Amino acid sequence: MTKREIILEVKDLQTSFFTDDGVIPSVDYVDFHVKEGEILGIVGESGCGKSVTSLSIMGLVPSPPGKITNGQILFRGKDLTKFSEKEMRKVRGNDIAMIFQEPMTSLNPLFTIGNQLMEAITLHKKGWSRKQVKARAIEMLKLVGLPRAEELMKDYPHQLSGGMRQRVMIAMALVCDPKVLIADEPTTALDVTIQAQILKLMRELNERLHTAVILITHDLGVVAETCERVVVMYAGKVVEEGTVDTIFNNPQHPYTKGLIASVPDMRFKKQRLYSIPGNVPKPGTIPNGCRFAARCESVFGRCTVENPSLYETSDNHKTRCFLYDEKGVGVNDKTAATS
Amino acid sequence: MISPFFIQFDGEVKTVIHYIGKRLLQLIPVLLGMTFVVFMIIRAIPGDPAQVILGQLASKEAIEALRLKLGLDNPWYVQYFDYLAALLKGDLGESMRTVQPVSKEIWPYLAATFELALFAIIIAVIIGVNAGIISAWFQNSWFDYAAMIIALIGVSMPIFWLGLMEQWFFGIELQWFPTSGREEVRNPVSAVTNLYVIDTILNGRFDQLGQVLKHLVLPGIALATIPMAIIARMTRSSMLEVMRADYVRTARAKGQKMFWVVYKHALKNAIIPVLTVIGLQTGMLLGGAILTETIFSWPGIGRYIYEAIQFRDYPVIQSGILIVAFIFVMINLIVDILYGLIDPRIKYD
Numbered sequence: 061m062t063k064r065e066i067i068l069e070v071k072d073l074q075t076s077f078f079t080d081d082g083v084i085p086s087v088d089y090v091d092f093h094v095k096e097g098e099i100l101g102i103v104g105e106s107g108c109g110k111s112v113t114s115l116s117i118m119g120l121v122p123s124p125p126g127k128i129t130n131g132q133i134l135f136r137g138k139d140l141t142k143f144s145e146k147e148m149r150k151v152r153g154n155d156i157a158m159i160f161q162e163p164m165t166s167l168n169p170l171f172t173i174g175n176q177l178m179e180a181i182t183l184h185k186k187g188w189s190r191k192q193v194k195a196r197a198i199e200m201l202k203l204v205g206l207p208r209a210e211e212l213m214k215d216y217p218h219q220l221s222g223g224m225r226q227r228v229m230i231a232m233a234l235v236c237d238p239k240v241l242i243a244d245e246p247t248t249a250l251d252v253t254i255q256a257q258i259l260k261l262m263r264e265l266n267e268r269l270h271t272a273v274i275l276i277t278h279d280l281g282v283v284a285e286t287c288e289r290v291v292v293m294y295a296g297k298v299v300e301e302g303t304v305d306t307i308f309n310n311p312q313h314p315y316t317k318g319l320i321a322s323v324p325d326m327r328f329k330k331q332r333l334y335s336i337p338g339n340v341p342k343p344g345t346i347p348n349g350c351r352f353a354a355r356c357e358s359v360f361g362r363c364t365v366e367n368p369s370l371y372e373t374s375d376n377h378k379t380r381c382f383l384y385d386e387k388g389v390g391v392n393d394k395t396a397a398t399s
Numbered sequence: 400m401i402s403p404f405f406i407q408f409d410g411e412v413k414t415v416i417h418y419i420g421k422r423l424l425q426l427i428p429v430l431l432g433m434t435f436v437v438f439m440i441i442r443a444i445p446g447d448p449a450q451v452i453l454g455q456l457a458s459k460e461a462i463e464a465l466r467l468k469l470g471l472d473n474p475w476y477v478q479y480f481d482y483l484a485a486l487l488k489g490d491l492g493e494s495m496r497t498v499q500p501v502s503k504e505i506w507p508y509l510a511a512t513f514e515l516a517l518f519a520i521i522i523a524v525i526i527g528v529n530a531g532i533i534s535a536w537f538q539n540s541w542f543d544y545a546a547m548i549i550a551l552i553g554v555s556m557p558i559f560w561l562g563l564m565e566q567w568f569f570g571i572e573l574q575w576f577p578t579s580g581r582e583e584v585r586n587p588v589s590a591v592t593n594l595y596v597i598d599t600i601l602n603g604r605f606d607q608l609g610q611v612l613k614h615l616v617l618p619g620i621a622l623a624t625i626p627m628a629i630i631a632r633m634t635r636s637s638m639l640e641v642m643r644a645d646y647v648r649t650a651r652a653k654g655q656k657m658f659w660v661v662y663k664h665a666l667k668n669a670i671i672p673v674l675t676v677i678g679l680q681t682g683m684l685l686g687g688a689i690l691t692e693t694i695f696s697w698p699g700i701g702r703y704i705y706e707a708i709q710f711r712d713y714p715v716i717q718s719g720i721l722i723v724a725f726i727f728v729m730i731n732l733i734v735d736i737l738y739g740l741i742d743p744r745i746k747y748d
Contacts, residue, residue, distance in 0.1 A: 120651055179655065183654045
């Protein structure tokens with residue numbers, strides 16, 4: 061494999077919500093990167109900060125009450141957190157595009173598919189003629205595998221099925237050839253066969269267009285099928301990072317182990333489904349020490365007192381757990397250093 | 400360029416015409432019922448038109464003769480069917496007071512009301528809708544608080560008091576605007592359509608156009624206040640709901656400017672409940688705002704009907720109310736058609 065450059069790097073990102081109960085960090089010192097043309101999976105339960113991370117990258121965190129309170133988001137070396145709203149508008153949809161969880165409600169019900177697709181093009185391709193814009197829109201609809209693309213341009217979203225709408229969303233996101241596509245649970249709202257089709261489509265498009273993809277999901281099956289590398293998040297922090305193979309064959313963090321253990325196995329019939337005891341701590345009520353300590357099977361004294369760092373346990377594999385402290389060298393981690 | 404925002408008409412002309420036809424047919428029983436109710440109610444009011452017309456000192460014989468002439472000696476059902484039969488021929492009857500055909504007499508009054516109501520509703524929509532949008536866009540900002548407090552005062556303000564204050568302040572203290580009537584008494588507009596704004600332009604009398612517009616300002620504002628406040632509050636709450644929608648986020652994720660996200664994507668989705676309110680308010684304004692018309696001596700339909708009631712002028716009351724009801728229903732029909740043009744999910748059937 062040729063060496064690919066890092067296109068997007070998130071460094072020490074902290075996004076907080078300023079509520080009546082105080083400042084609550086939803087994403088807390090998160091680091092990860094995506095290389096050109098790579099598919100990165102971000103896995104975690106609901107409320108672990110996956111979506112807020114992606115909205116932070118897009119500069120779309122609802123504000124107020126949300127705000128990026130620390131860190132950098134480097135896109136080709138430029139810090140997006142320093143960008144003005146006007147500069148961010150040129151990035152959105154053009155350099156970094158995003159698709160969302162709910163295809164049923166993510167398209168505006170009162171405008172035709174054509175209108176919405178063409179809007180996405182005209183926003184960034186200023187010099188294009190209407191004819192060019194239309195041709196491009198139709199081309200994209202064909203690219204995402206939608207039949208009778210010309211007629212579809214005149215259809216309204218309610219005339220399409222969920223899978224078709226998600227294809228339209230993907231077409232709309234890729235219409236300006238973005239370098240990075242953020243897909244926030246793109247298949248969660250779809251049924252299983254459609255899920256598989258959409259994932260296949262995303263993999264194909266990734267290969268064809270070399271768009272880097274950040275795939276945010278809570279479904280480990282989706283990750284195993286689609287991604288090259290995985291970032292596992294828990295309660296606003298990255299707890300483990302590695303290639304798909306290492307994460308699935310050699311999970312290190314007890315949380316990752318628990319997640320993998322709770323995937324149902326079709327081979328055994330009467331087996332009781334494994335679940336990690338307890339609940340994700342509510343943001344704002346996060347205790348001292350490791351955030352997973354209260355639910356961890358391997359918890360020991362140090363876990364409830366100190367914050368673990370992200371330890372590099374091998375090449376391309378990092379784990380935020382004290383069990384790996386002696387083996388590896390702790391990589392740079394600001395929270396562990398400060399608290 | 401992006402195609403026009405609000406109307407994306409996709410060749411449904413036939414279904415729309417069919418729908419309008421159906422709705423107009425449904426109107427017939429509504430209006431028929433209306434004529435009956437009005438006919439009965441005005442005859443239930445004590446008082447005899449003949450007596451009112453001839454005055455207190457009239458002799459019994461004179462009154463009896465007039466009753467006979469006006470057809471008031473017939474039983475009520477004969478009177479009603481005579482009225483209906485005339486109505487079907489397009490005859491609205493004759494005023495008992497002025498002995499003029501109602502259809503001819505009523506138009507200048509209707510036009511006066513129409514002009515004033517249209518002026519008021521345009522002000523109310525432009526200011527109300529925009530205030531509501533900006534309040535929702537910048538929720539909890541000083542603008543939001545200020546606009547909503549003003550709107551609350553607006554809905555609770557008695558119109559007669561507001562009218563009097565306007566007359567005192569802008570009319571008498573500042574002398575900016577005239578306080579009564581539609582035109583300068585010494586420089587009257589020669590009527591063509593009776594919509595004076597149009598008439599002055601048709602006559603090429605632009606000096607008069609300025610005067611006519613000045614006359615519209617104070618009653619227009621008085622009349623616009625309540626609808627404006629209602630529209631602003633409705634727009635705000637509808638917009639707040641829509642601004643949280645996923646497609647609004649999608650539009651922003653494309654790189655669209657916030658202004659267009661709000662005014663294109665959000666507004667079109669938020670406008671339907673607002674449109675309902677606008678329709679109802681327009682209907683009410685066209686029904687003649689008796690209070691405003693009285694305070695500003697505006698020769699409108701409200702005052703015309705009110706005076707007819709005092710004189711027990713049955714044909715005028717009946718026809719006036721019938722026309723107002725008809726306008727009201729037509730506005731509702733227009734609003735219903737607009738729903739379908741705005742939202743492709745709403746079908747005409």
